[in-house]
Amino acid sequence: MNWPGYATTTPRGARFGGAPVVAALPEAPPEPSVEDLRAAAELVRTLAALRAGGRSGEAHVVLCEAAGRPPGQLPLLADELHRAGLGADWAELLWEAAFLPPTQLAAAAGALSAAGRDEDCRQLLRQGVSRPAEEITDAVLALGGAGRAHEARALLCAFVQARAPEDAVLVAAPDPHRLVPQLIEAAREVSVARERDVVHALRVAGIADA
Template identity: 40%
Template sequence: MSGAQAARRRPTGARFGGVYQEEEAPAAPAPAAAAPRGARFAGAPVQPEPQPEAAAPPLAPPQRTGPELVSLAGRITALHQGGAAHESAALTAQAAVLLAPEDVARLAVLLHAQGPAGAAGYLARATVHGSPEQAAATLAGLRRAGLAEEAAGLFHALWGHPSSQLPPLLAALERHGLAGDGLTLLWERASAAPAELAALATALRAAGRAEDAHRLLHQATGRRSGELAATALELDETLAAELSAQAARLRSPADLAEYAAALTASPPRYRALLAAVAALDEPRRRSAVAALRALGLPLR
């Protein structure tokens, strides 16, 4: 699965009516579109939105008044209590990506206090189907509002972001003072499958986040030698050389020799590892060379 509209696992069972199975993520709105009004959103008439010009900057969703949000929370609750749990969930998911982030947090406060059990948490988690800015700003707003459980649910949902979307998400988290959360996301991703890990390191570098790519590869050096080699073979030669340099400094000679043996399938990557070994301090270099020699691996 990949992309902003990939299917995601949503909560099931009695906490919110037992209606959330594997569903298609709600489509993220065009950046300039205002949040819907009408009966589903507090009863105001629906007004057609003008189409923005191609060069026009994105417009933030209009901020909702307190009575509008109270009405919306009441609508969500009434639908659920009336047996229309699916409609209640759909309205909640729509609000998560169409309301301004500060209004999502305010709506979560209302649902936490008086809505169906689990509705506030579902609202928070559903913001991952919007833009990275929507998710990051909502996470910050939930924490300011003291909704620790809902904020934790949203943060855990962010772990499933596709690699291509992680660089803008990290940037959005930093803008909202949540850089530490970004570092945690990177730490979690270091255990991803080799192909996914390589794709993420490549995406980070392409987005100008070379330091994050370096940090990710550094964390990945703790993996089993075979997985580490599989990652190197998925990376381009520049990133693979960086991974090998870190492995040469951090792994034991025996582990490094196992890693090297798997790299012989790619002569350029194997030569980069030998260059990394040659750059080590003398005691460590001698130990690494002895381990390579013990496996009958070439030394040049």
């Protein structure tokens, strides 16, 4: 099932075959067209039929594919799935989206936030922090480059809360000048103790500005 105007990409992660990182993150999702709305409704009808027939494996495949579609489609799918009583499928789709390549994860978070689905955005970012540190770096920089500082901070807050302070060093290493201040601010939002631990780890690693 292909969505209009978008080249299919393969989500990357433990359950996916891998794909190169998307080169650019659009600043804002496009307005949904009539075709977009029709495609979202069609996907939900397909899922509903599969669930009704007890074909959960096929439903999972559909959700995995949907996670890799244009980020601007996610709010549409959220609305359609909840309207159809398929809230559990939306939660599963969001989980799969958390394993997209970094800039696609960032774009998905931005699209959800722009649509006013802030809790879904936060959940997506919380679920995405298990990925390698260098992918967190890519996602944070992609969000920042798209003017999504709020989502970048939310991702870093989730990261420093869930991961060891030493992992913050790996995130900061590619661009300490930009990332060290953001990591410290995110750690401060989590707790004073977490800020202290992250600053200590950065200093031990010899990263300037820490």
